[in-house]
Amino acid sequence: xxxxxxxxxxxxxxxxxxxxxxxxxxxxxxxxxxxxxxxxxxxxxxxxxxxxxxxxxxxxxxxxxxxxxxxxxxxxxxxxxxxxxxxxxxxxxxxxxxxxxxxxxxxxxxxxxxxxxxxxxxxxxxxxxxxxxxxxxxxxxxxxxxxxxxxxxxxxxxxxxxxxxxxxxxxxxxxxxxxxxxxxxxxxxxxxxxxxxxxxxxxxxxxxxxxxxxxxxxxxxxxxxxxxxxxxxxxxxxxxxxxxxxxxxxxxxxxxxxxxxxxxxxxxxxxxxxxxxxxxxxxxxxxxxxxxxxxxxxxxxxxxxxxxxxxxxxxxxxxxxxxxxxxxxxxxxxxxxxxxxxxxxxxxxxxxxxxxxxxxxxxxxxxxxxxxxxx
Numbered sequence: 001x002x003x004x005x006x007x008x009x010x011x012x013x014x015x016x017x018x019x020x021x022x023x024x025x026x027x028x029x030x031x032x033x034x035x036x037x038x039x040x041x042x043x044x045x046x047x048x049x050x051x052x053x054x055x056x057x058x059x060x061x062x063x064x065x066x067x068x069x070x071x072x073x074x075x076x077x078x079x080x081x082x083x084x085x086x087x088x089x090x091x092x093x094x095x096x097x098x099x100x101x102x103x104x105x106x107x108x109x110x111x112x113x114x115x116x117x118x119x120x121x122x123x124x125x126x127x128x129x130x131x132x133x134x135x136x137x138x139x140x141x142x143x144x145x146x147x148x149x150x151x152x153x154x155x156x157x158x159x160x161x162x163x164x165x166x167x168x169x170x171x172x173x174x175x176x177x178x179x180x181x182x183x184x185x186x187x188x189x190x191x192x193x194x195x196x197x198x199x200x201x202x203x204x205x206x207x208x209x210x211x212x213x214x215x216x217x218x219x220x221x222x223x224x225x226x227x228x229x230x231x232x233x234x235x236x237x238x239x240x241x242x243x244x245x246x247x248x249x250x251x252x253x254x255x256x257x258x259x260x261x262x263x264x265x266x267x268x269x270x271x272x273x274x275x276x277x278x279x280x281x282x283x284x285x286x287x288x289x290x291x292x293x294x295x296x297x298x299x300x301x302x303x304x305x306x307x308x309x310x311x312x313x314x315x316x317x318x319x320x321x322x323x324x325x326x327x328x329x330x331x332x333x334x335x336x337x338x339x340x341x342x343x344x345x346x347x348x349x350x351x352x353x354x355x356x357x358x359x360x361x362x363x364x365x366x367x368x369x370x371x372x373x374x375x
Contacts, residue, residue: 003215004204007147011197015148016048022169024082024111024138025155028053034084034113035063035071040334041144042084042115054082063089068096069103076104083109086116086335087123087139088272091265094126095293101132111136113153116336118240118258120265124161139164141240143226145216148198150190150226151238162262163237171196175232180220183232187241187254190228191220199224229256246339248277249284253317257339260288260318263310269296270306274329275320276343278372287372288320289342291329298325324371330362342366 020026032049033056036042049056057078063071063085075083090112093100100106109132114123119139127137138153141164150173151164159165167173172194174182203212219225229247231239241247241256248255257275264273271291277284290306292298303323311319330338333356341351345366354360 003145003211005145006201006204007198008201011199012044012147013048013051015146015196015198016045017051018169019045019149019152020049020052020054023149023152023154023166024113026052026054026082030081031055031057031079031108032082032084033057033059033075033078033080035059035086035089036084037334041142041147042334044147046084064092064096068093068098069100072098072100072104072106075100075106075109079108080106081108082111082113084113084115087114087119088117088335090114090123090127091120094123094130095268095271099130101130106132109135111138111153113138113140115140115142116334118242118262119162120262121162122262122266124159141228141238142168145200145226146196146198150192150228151240158235160233160235160237163233163235163239165237167232167236167238168196173238175230176220176223176225185231185234187229187231187256189219189244190226190230190238190240192224192226229254243339246276246343248275248286250277250286250317251283253315255286255318259314260286260310260320263313263318264288264290264306266309267302267306269293269302272329272337274337274339274342276339276346278322278343278346280321285321286318287322287324287346289324289326289329289366291326298323322371324369326362326365328359328362328365330357330359332356333358346372 032054034042034046057080112127136153137159140149140152142149149168150171151167154166157165171192173192175188176191177183177188202209206212216224227244229241229244242258246257260275261273264270269292271293274289276287278287306323307319330341344351345363
């Protein structure tokens with residue numbers, strides 16, 4: 001259910017000014033755009049660009065209408081210097097065969113920001129190959145809870161594909177293992193060990209702060225646990241492997257869903273995918289749902305190719321036990337796929353707060369599937 005988070009204006013603005021000016025080098029000379037709805041925290045983040053004196057570009061509508069190149073037409077026309085979007089949009093541009101560096105003049109474009117879900121390795125290569133070679137590609141991650149970022153871009157550091165460049169300045173962000181110990185080069189829980197300016201004041205109608213405490217501080221005492229399954233790399237960057245509550249656990253091995261999505265997105269027939277863990281015979285098995293591009297059907301040959309692609313870059317544990325084609329994948333109003341809701345439907349449990357979904361009717365596609373009743 002929605003947490004109804006109450007934020008401070010001052011703490012949030014301080015955080016945004018830091019992220020705009022220091023992590024993005026935003027100035028009065030910049031024109032910044034972020035493809036976002038008003039209901040997503042990136043809207044608040046974008047509007048704070050006014051505090052720097054930057055020019056904002058707002059867009060309402062489908063990013064692929066009237067043509068797939070619509071946002072790049074706008075970027076050229078408005079001379080956008082900082083272009084913000086989602087990982088899914090970048091992947092969709094590549095699948096649509098867009099090559100803005102050949103079709104558009106983008107001399108002022110110096111940064112592309114991506115959030116909403118982990119940015120695939122291949123998307124890093126696509127941006128530098130087909131959009132622009134001399135810009136900063138910053139994958140960023142935070143959330144509605146903090147109206148800002150735990151990890152984001154750095155104008156003075158190199159970009160490594162698959163990594164968020166750095167942890168936020170003034171943010172004591174670490175990754176803890178199950179024993180509550182900080183680890184480098186290992187997967188674990190993303191935590192913030194010290195307070196920060198944009199922490200929520202509290203939750204609406206939560207007078208004793210019990211819900212607020214339970215949301216972030218139950219896992220590790222007095223330490224913010226954000227709910228992301230992450231890793232700090234040898235380069236001091238960050239990799240987000242998926243949401244902690246969506247982590248798959250086949251045979252007791254923890255797998256982030258993003259690890260599977262990165263491989264599936266390489267398969268040209270796949271438009272998008274969603275992965276869950278299904279309780280099965282006293283264990284958990286990996287089930288992959290795929291929405292294919294128009295004109296394609298999931299046959300045994302394609303299933304084998306998807307499995308081979310996943311196995312080649314991961315482990316046999318990552319390979320799904322079931323691959324099922326669906327016509328649509330449910331997502332939130334801000335465009336994020338909802339793995340937990342699908343998992344609840346598959347296990348015949350009620351899904352709360354369907355009002356938060358942009359296409360709640362898509363959940364029905366996952367109910368009572370005969371493929372999920374057999375080995």
